[in-house]
Amino acid sequence: MNDLKTLVEQAKSAFDLAVTPADLENAKAQFLGKSGRVTELMKGMVALPVDEKKLRGAAINLAKQAIENSLNERRQALADLELQAQLHAEALDVTLPGRQRGQGGLHPVSLTLERIESIFGSMGFEVAQGPEIESDWFNFTALNTPEDHPARSMHDTFYVEGGTAQAPNLLRTHTSPMQIRHAVQHVKRHRQAHGEPSDAALYNGDMPEIRVIAPGRTYRVDSDATHSPMFHQCEGLWVGENVSFKDLKFVFTDFCRTFFESDDLVLRFRPSFFPFTEPSAEIDIQFPSGPLAGRWLEVAGSGQVHPNVIRNMGLDPERYIGFAFGMGPDRLTMLRYGVNDLRLFFDGDIRFLSQFR
Numbered sequence: 001m002n003d004l005k006t007l008v009e010q011a012k013s014a015f016d017l018a019v020t021p022a023d024l025e026n027a028k029a030q031f032l033g034k035s036g037r038v039t040e041l042m043k044g045m046v047a048l049p050v051d052e053k054k055l056r057g058a059a060i061n062l063a064k065q066a067i068e069n070s071l072n073e074r075r076q077a078l079a080d081l082e083l084q085a086q087l088h089a090e091a092l093d094v095t096l097p098g099r100q101r102g103q104g105g106l107h108p109v110s111l112t113l114e115r116i117e118s119i120f121g122s123m124g125f126e127v128a129q130g131p132e133i134e135s136d137w138f139n140f141t142a143l144n145t146p147e148d149h150p151a152r153s154m155h156d157t158f159y160v161e162g163g164t165a166q167a168p169n170l171l172r173t174h175t176s177p178m179q180i181r182h183a184v185q186h187v188k189r190h191r192q193a194h195g196e197p198s199d200a201a202l203y204n205g206d207m208p209e210i211r212v213i214a215p216g217r218t219y220r221v222d223s224d225a226t227h228s229p230m231f232h233q234c235e236g237l238w239v240g241e242n243v244s245f246k247d248l249k250f251v252f253t254d255f256c257r258t259f260f261e262s263d264d265l266v267l268r269f270r271p272s273f274f275p276f277t278e279p280s281a282e283i284d285i286q287f288p289s290g291p292l293a294g295r296w297l298e299v300a301g302s303g304q305v306h307p308n309v310i311r312n313m314g315l316d317p318e319r320y321i322g323f324a325f326g327m328g329p330d331r332l333t334m335l336r337y338g339v340n341d342l343r344l345f346f347d348g349d350i351r352f353l354s355q356f357r
């Protein structure tokens with residue numbers, strides 16, 4: 001019977017050597033297959049006498065049983081190993097931080113534009129928007145700046161295909177074209193609503209005042225720490241029958257003091273020149289305290305709307321008069337937050353921008 005014990009041990013070590021299910025099936029065939037070692041032993045019993053046959057048969061069956069047991073054990077072990085490997089491969093590290101959705105925020109210049117809109121909104125100004133690709137007429141000519149006027153050279157810009165030789169398209173150099181666009185619409189709507197003919201004659205009837213701001217992007221060939229080829233402006237326009245320079249001073253002073261949250265802020269209206277205003281003034285501000293105290297800082301151009309511009313709005317300058325201003329929201333943002341390089345606004349660096357969330 002020793003041969004059976006050896007056979008069982010041999011089978012066990014053959015099974016243990018199998019590292020894949022296929023290995024194990026091969027090993028099984030060697031022992032339990034049709035021409036395997038156990039089957040061979042069974043066949044060998046044919047020649048034995050009957051009572052020996054019984055004993056031998058029972059012994060072989062026990063051995064076969066033992067071999068099947070170790071086969072099943074090994075099967076289970078291999079299945080366990082495979083499961084372990086799979087779990088390991090698909091492991092999740094639950095201690096890793098979860099994926100977060102980055103918290104966005106408004107750009108500092110957008111914050112300023114919102115602030116400007118809400119302050120002027122509280123003073124009864126509408127907000128208008130217009131095209132950044134503008135025609136020569138709206139950007140210059142209608143604003144009393146005819147071709148060859150020397151003031152055009154300060155507004156060098158990018159010319160864009162699609163215009164005509166008479167009216168080239170350009171990237172607007174300021175938001176002032178919105179003075180004309182908005183006023184023309186205002187007059188047209190008013191005339192339509194009151195059944196007035198919209199003929200060429202300048203309008204001198206009754207009409208609600210024009211009170212509007214127009215924020216947006218503007219373009220010039222300029223680039224350094226305080227100038228960017230793309231920058232922002234916000235136009236302001238108030239036209240009525242009795243709107244004077246005094247109103248400009250009041251409105252703009254009120255705006256600046258609210259914007260900078262400083263009742264002691266000082267303003268200076270410095271005589272200047274713009275073709276579309278007469279008289280014209282550059283507006284400077286001075287902070288009473290803080291790092292910028294004592295210096296005059298330019299924040300806007302302004303003036304009383306020129307009669308030729310009032311005409312191009314479709315209004316009779318004998319009846320209608322007003323003021324306009326154009327300020328730089330980028331500049332206001334730099335002053336409000338103490339930013340010293342304009343280019344930071346347009347680099348898109350998250351480390352800078354996230355400070356304004």
Ligand code: PHE
Nearest residue numbers: 174176301302303324325326
């Ligand atoms: N458009 C002028 C500029 O860009 C500013 C301005 C606007 C001046 C309105 C007077 C009136 O410099």
